[in-house]
Amino acid sequence: MSAPLLPAAATVTGTTVFSKDLWNNGPAALDQWLGDPPRAILAQTVAQSIPNNTDTPVAFDQAVYDNHDGRNAAGTAWVAPAAGVYLVAATSNLAWTGASGCFVGNHLAVVGKTTWAAVELPASPGPVRFQFSLAALIPMAAGDGVQLRIYQNSGAAQPTGFITSACRLSARWIAL
Amino acid sequence: MRRRRFHLSIWESLVNRLAPSVPQLDTGDPITAAVWNRFVYAAGFHLRAPSALLYQTISQSVASTTPTRIVFDSAVRDTEGGHDPAVNASRYTIKTAGTYLVTIVAAMQSYTPPGGEESLAIIVNGGVFWAIHILPRDPQMTNTWFSCTAEIPLQVGDYVEGQLWQDSGQAQDVPSAFSQPAAWMGLHWVGV
Numbered sequence: 001m002s003a004p005l006l007p008a009a010a011t012v013t014g015t016t017v018f019s020k021d022l023w024n025n026g027p028a029a030l031d032q033w034l035g036d037p038p039r040a041i042l043a044q045t046v047a048q049s050i051p052n053n054t055d056t057p058v059a060f061d062q063a064v065y066d067n068h069d070g071r072n073a074a075g076t077a078w079v080a081p082a083a084g085v086y087l088v089a090a091t092s093n094l095a096w097t098g099a100s101g102c103f104v105g106n107h108l109a110v111v112g113k114t115t116w117a118a119v120e121l122p123a124s125p126g127p128v129r130f131q132f133s134l135a136a137l138i139p140m141a142a143g144d145g146v147q148l149r150i151y152q153n154s155g156a157a158q159p160t161g162f163i164t165s166a167c168r169l170s171a172r173w174i175a176l
Numbered sequence: 177m178r179r180r181r182f183h184l185s186i187w188e189s190l191v192n193r194l195a196p197s198v199p200q201l202d203t204g205d206p207i208t209a210a211v212w213n214r215f216v217y218a219a220g221f222h223l224r225a226p227s228a229l230l231y232q233t234i235s236q237s238v239a240s241t242t243p244t245r246i247v248f249d250s251a252v253r254d255t256e257g258g259h260d261p262a263v264n265a266s267r268y269t270i271k272t273a274g275t276y277l278v279t280i281v282a283a284m285q286s287y288t289p290p291g292g293e294e295s296l297a298i299i300v301n302g303g304v305f306w307a308i309h310i311l312p313r314d315p316q317m318t319n320t321w322f323s324c325t326a327e328i329p330l331q332v333g334d335y336v337e338g339q340l341w342q343d344s345g346q347a348q349d350v351p352s353a354f355s356q357p358a359a360w361m362g363l364h365w366v367g368v
Contacts, residue, residue, distance in 0.1 A: 127313075
């Protein structure tokens with residue numbers, strides 16, 4: 001799928017005759033873009049092992065929708081098809097059997113660039129699972145990939161879980 | 177033929193707005209008043225999309241190990257009338273189908289003993305969790321503040337709620353003694 005281009009309505013002069021192209025590339029294209037910009041909701045349906053002491057990208061095996069096929073082959077990143085500011089939100093799910101004195105973190109990060117949102121909490125006293133909700137406005141170039149990453153340092157691997165809600169990630173272009 | 181008939185009654189425009197759809201034209205198609213008005217409608221819709229911001233001014237008790245819906249008794253705005261403070265005040269009911277950005281912020285008092293969990297969630301139609309934030313329950317904090325955000329595809333009639341949960345063994349309040357409301361829920365239509 002080719003990269004989408006933000007509509008750019010042409011400026012007209014006093015004698016310009018309105019044509020279908022002016023209309024289709026202007027008002028019609030702009031409305032289409034505003035109602036359905038590059039966007040995705042990804043979900044995880046298969047448990048994933050999060051190793052000890054490694055900030056690990058969540059692998060999303062399912063796309064609730066992904067109108068420009070931005071999910072990469074491994075499901076570990078959603079790749080922006082067009083430049084812009086994206087609203088990115090995520091919910092995580094990590095089963096927990098670790099001891100006290102550890103901590104758990106979630107990060108929304110652009111691969112090779114910046115971490116834009118983070119939650120890091122001591123796992124003491126520890127619940128049976130951790131679920132965090134985090135969101136950020138993230139400027140991305142076309143081709144940038146955004147990830148939800150989970151970190152834990154329990155000393156052993158911990159699995160992602162599915163009680164109440166599995167891990168989810170949404171991304172939506174909202175502005176240049 | 178990509179054009180579609182568009183009839184928007186005054187009633188529909190006020191009570192149950194339709195997501196806009198500006199048609200593409202074929203060669204020779206005139207820009208009629210109907211086509212132009214669809215663009216005008218779309219511009220107005222995008223600038224003032226369905227939106228609500230609800231909040232709570234009255235303290236609410238959250239019983240132990242009982243999922244408790246947050247009651248919103250007030251609204252800063254509610255463009256579509258999706259919230260009724262007198263009937264099912266915890267709900268925002270969708271009037272215009274689409275994808276919504278939903279955010280919830282809430283506070284809950286923390287009590288001993290330590291351990292266990294407390295959580296805030298965004299729930300659709302009484303049971304589908306779209307976002308949840310679980311924290312280890314720690315009575316060293318007087319109040320725990322949570323927030324959740326999710327982008328949710330919703331149909332007309334779907335309803336969105338916030339849910340608090342805790343397992344301290346006693347009721348915990350959503351306090352009303354702050355200088356600001358202790359619970360908010362915002363919804364905004366962001367696309368089809």
